[in-house]
Amino acid sequence: MHKKLWGAVLAPLFAAALGGCDAPREQVTVFERDAVPESLSDWHVVEAIDGELSLNDGVIPYDLNTALFTDYAHKLRTVWMPAGTTAAYGDENFDYPVGTVITKTFYYPKDAVGAQAAVLRTDDYSRDYVAGKTGEALDLENVRLMETRVLVKRADGWQALPYVWNAEQTDAVLEIAGDATRLQLASASGENTSFTYVVPDANQCAGCHADNHTEKAIMPLGPRARHLNKDYAYATGAENQLLHWQQVGYLSGLPEFAAIPKNVNFKDETASLEERARSYLDINCGHCHNPAGPADTSGLMLHHLEQDRRKLGLCKPPVAAGTGSGNRLFAIVPGEPEESILNFRVETTNPGAMMPELGRSLEHDEGTALLREWVASMPGSCS
Structure with missing residues (x-):
């Protein structure tokens, strides 16, 4: 009998004889x-x-x-x-x-x-x-x-x-x-x-x-x-x-532990409101909204290294207006999340306006509540 056919016949018999013993698992390929x-x-x-x-x-x-x-x-x-x-x-x-x-x-x-x-x-x-x-x-x-x-x-x-x-x-x-x-x-x-x-x-x-x-x-x-x-x-x-x-x-090459950067858990209320909001924006938006990212032409920078408040959206008008702005004038209006484009875009489920563009069909209630609280806490105005 051909060797392959013998293998097909004998394999089930060997498996039964082993009485359920686990076969070795194949290595990652x-x-x-x-x-x-x-x-x-x-x-x-x-x-x-x-x-x-x-x-x-x-x-x-x-x-x-x-x-x-x-x-x-x-x-x-x-x-x-x-x-x-x-x-x-x-x-x-x-x-x-x-x-x-x-x-x-x-x-x-x-x-x-x-x-x-x-x-x-x-x-x-x-x-x-x-x-x-x-x-x-x-x-x-x-x-x-x-x-x-x-x-x-x-x-x-x-x-x-x-x-x-x-x-x-x-x-x-x-x-x-x-x-x-x-x-x-x-x-x-x-x-x-x-x-x-x-x-x-x-x-x-x-x-x-x-x-x-x-x-x-x-x-x-x-x-x-x-x-x-x-x-x-x-x-x-x-x-x-x-x-x-x-x-x-x-x-x-791991450096001294104190030198390693660390984002916070956005739900961790022992961290500052700023840290929580920035960590949330970094992971959800920063891969596009950074100086080299696909959204670099927007001028809105939401990655973790950005320190310029204007580039973070404070009183920043959109590069292109339209449905994506929700008829709002600035990315962030301090103290006014209901007037801020950033809040509109993370809250809406309209495919033509919502951000991020991919990965969600629903509003993230906990995340949008955090960003509303963050924007509401900001002093000043855009007038």
Whole structure:
């Protein structure tokens, strides 16, 4: 009998004889740019196995001080680097080695009623994870996976790839053209909101991640020093993420800790209102609104380094008026959020006016409330 046929016959017999012993898990695979796999599972970074979305060996989860808002979706972020390689520290960007794979899985806690199209709006992550694996393995009984975005570092730069999870929640499939799903978002108060969850296409992924409009090079936006400078609840215990990356060999050249920049959690009321608002604007708007970003011609600079209040929007008229201004005269009118273009654009859900342009169909109530409070606290006037 042919060798391959013998293998097909004997493999099930060996599996039965093993009595359920776990087979060794395949190592993370990095494909050539032109040989991108159709299935997320082929990367072997995060996989749906035995009712869990689990991380492979060497795949490290991480979180951000303040995260980009995406229609109240929860996110599991991971990084993996080839053996023997490390990222070199930089305040603005890390120099990641070729072969680095960064993933971000978007998901929602399931509605307790179990409706297929209903998901929960909640800040509670406690039911998301498998018992005893907090922060490191999602419980597929309790969450609905939407998409996993992959950033892989090639020899000629980063490549962005969107994978959409199937209805069975067994794997995600490459969808270069993106995807859209109608959902019901259920709040703790019992109020349901209909919305469309949109997965951006590969070009849109690349556009957002090219925060230098001149170079047009894709870069990771979240895993930067100021966003990572916080504790994470690893299985081995809570530890600062930058120190942990250094400890496992994923980061070199870490400076004295006091010299490392740090954004704040925008919900942390022990931080100043200014720090909270600036951190929120930095992660949600700064990748476009910076001196080299796609929105550089607007003159509105919302990245973390900007100190010029005029460039931050104070009494700054728009470069181009129209529906995007909401018929308001200045980006920020001190003390008057209802007269400020910035507040209008983050609050509206009109696709022709809302900001950010991608990643949301809904208003982020908590974020817009913070920005209204920030603008209301400003002294002075534009008259």
